[in-house]
């Protein structure tokens with residue numbers, strides 16, 4: 001961890017209790033992370049509708065009632081290929097690099113396995129070398145690529161058309 005450049009007046013440690021649990025309606029506003037993901041409000045709400053229908057379980061990493069991380073799992077899109085897709089995996093920036101993403105991934109893999117799927121898939125932007133390193137360390141291997149086009153409306157009514165070119169990583173769950 002980076003040392004602060006200013007004078008240190010006190011230094012102490014506190015225990016922190018994290019939970020990984022199913023997303024609840026009360027989390028939705030907090031999943032916007034104080035504006036970082038407000039533009040994605042529609043995506044979050046639609047994902048939650050599918051979470052309730054059982055097609056897209058949403059896991060949150062809870063610290064004191066606040067979702068400081070998340071992993072969403074699309075169990076439906078590639079059901080025919082016995083594949084569950086992990087998406088929107090993120091950990092709040094100040095908590096990154098502490099092993100929390102690894103725990104979220106393991107919990108998400110448990111959900112995919114529990115749904116009877118044989119493979120976990122995750123798409124990674126070509127430039128995201130950090131995430132790629134993490135997935136390879138956890139047993140994921142490059143399996144192909146995919147271009148995804150999607151659109152969503154921001155809270156101010158602006159429609160965004162987006163394209164993401166992803167490398168696809170697979171892990172057999174055995």
Ligand SMILES: CC(C)(COP(=O)(O)OP(=O)(O)OC[C@H]1O[C@@H](n2cnc3c(N)ncnc32)[C@H](O)[C@@H]1OP(=O)(O)O)[C@@H](O)C(=O)NCCC(=O)NCCS
Pocket residue numbers: 089090091092095096097098099100101102103123124125128129130131132133134135
């Ligand atoms: C990727 C991410 C979910 C991992 O969670 P985490 O709690 O930081 O992960 P862990 O502590 O369990 O593992 C650390 C590893 O995660 C990766 N990582 C850490 N910070 C990262 C970041 N900002 N962006 C991408 N990967 C990161 C690295 O591989 C790191 O290992 P290293 O020590 O060898 O560099 C988290 O860093 C994150 O939210 N990043 C930004 C959003 C993102 O890139 N999501 C993935 C989309 S495919």
